[in-house]
Structure formats: C-alpha cells, structure tokens
Amino acid sequence: MQSTTIRRAVARDAECLTSLIRQSGAYRGRYASIVSGHRVTAEYLARHRVFAAVDGSERIRGFYSLVLEPPELDLAFVADDAQGLGIGRQLIEHMVGQAGEAGLTSVRVVAHPPAEEFYRRMGAERVGTVAPSPPKITWERPELRFAVPAGARAGAGGPR
Template sequence: MQSTTIRRAVAQDADRLTHLIQASGAYRGTYASIISGYRVTSDYITRHQVFVAVDAAEQLQGFYALTLEPPELDLAFVADAVQGGGVGRLLIEHMLGQARAAGLSEVRVVSHPPAEAFYRRLGAVRVGTLAPSPPKVSWARPELRFAID
C-alpha cells in the first residue's frame, strides 16, 4: 500500500466525498437506490467525526463518518481503485481509536450486505438484521457492533 494518511475532513472535502459515494461500484444495480441523490454536506462534516484517507498527492482513497450520539459508523467508503489494499482496515482501526478516545463502549454498524464479511473480519459481531425500508432500501441489512476495549 502506498503512503496513506488519515486526517479530519474539512468542509471543502464535501464534494469529493459525495463523488466517492456516487462512484462506488458496490452500490450499482440492486443497491443503487440507497445512494441515489445522497450528498455529503459541509454541515454534515462539521457536525460529525468525519475522517478521510488520502495518499501523498491528497488523492482521496476513502473516508468514514462516526456519529457519537448514538454511537454509529454512519458512512464508510473506499475508492474502488484501492479496495483490497488495506485502506478500509486502516479507516476502521482509526474509527475504533476515535471511539475509544471519545469514551464509547461500542459502535453500531448497519452494513451494506456485501460488506458484512469485511466488518466481521475486523472484529464486529452481528447482533441482528434490519428489515427493508422501502422505497430506498428494499433489502434486509445486517446490524453489527464493534465492542470498544
């Protein structure tokens, strides 16, 4: 993996984060409806713990958003071009560190179904299933929890 840095997102990152979501190959076909029209706003970045992974040239590799109340991994995306290279693991490990620093005991994840195995490999435990909520979400979603030690 080339040099990757994780830094706090700033308001000016909003359009790049939105573009990363909209370009995600994981949300084509069946899952496209959940991101249709979704935008990351500068206000969202200001209100939540949003961190980006960038390379030495400041190219966006991925990001996550942690909400503290209630504690939840709200968003997590890795650019298609760098998936499988450790960026996702780096982001989740960083998120767990931020959760620990905030004094959280656990973090909830409502997972994109194809991403469940990824979260489980990193230590999340499945605790349930969320029913579909049409029209945007017509499929069941795994609910997982990361315990913060």
C-alpha cells in the same frame, strides 16, 4: 504503493466524498437506490467525526463517518481502485480509536449486505438484522457492533 494517512475531513472535501459514494461499484444495480441523491455536506462534516484516508498526493482514497449519539458508523467507503490495499482496515482501526477517545463502549454498524464479511474480519460481531425501509431500501441489512476495548476509552487509562 503510496503511503496513506488519515486526516479530519473538512468542508472542501464534501464534493469529493459525495463523488466517492456515488461512484462506488458496490452500490450499482440493486443497491443503487440507497446512494441515489446522497450528499455529504459541509454541515454534515462539521456535525460528525468524518475522517479521510489520503495518499501522498492528498487524493482521498476512502473515508468514514462516526456519529457519536447514538454511536454508529454512518458511512464508510473506499475508492474502487483502492480496495484491497489495507485502507479499509486502516479506517476501521482509526474509527475504533476515535470511538475510544469519545468514551464509547461500542459502535453500531448497519451494513451494506456485501460489506458484512469485511466488517466481521475487522472484528465486528453480528447482533441482528435491520428490516427494509422502502422505498429506498427494499432489502434486509445486517446489524453489527464493534466493541471498543476498555484501554482505548477516554478515562480508562487509554489514549486521549
């Protein structure tokens, strides 16, 4: 397995990130409507903290997007053929670190139902359920929250 590093996503990554979302096996069938027509744009990348996991060949294997106001993990995807390699864990740990650097105390996640177990294994706590919002989303989604450890927060003696 090649090593994976995490770097800030840039405008030239937008098309690749969009493809990663649209090709996700987790969003086929019943869940396809939520990603249908979804695009990651250069403007989106400039506005939010978006980080990509890349392999030694600079191929993007996954990414996440942290929105600071209000604090939320907006997007998180790992390529189907890269799942089970620890990339998702690496991305979530990085996201919590970024949240800490931004001074956040927690990060909300409205999860894709099949991803709830993954987020819980990563330390998120379920705090509720988000109702469907037809026509795109016709199912309930779990609402979770990642606590950001005090030592990780800027101004709290953690890394800057």
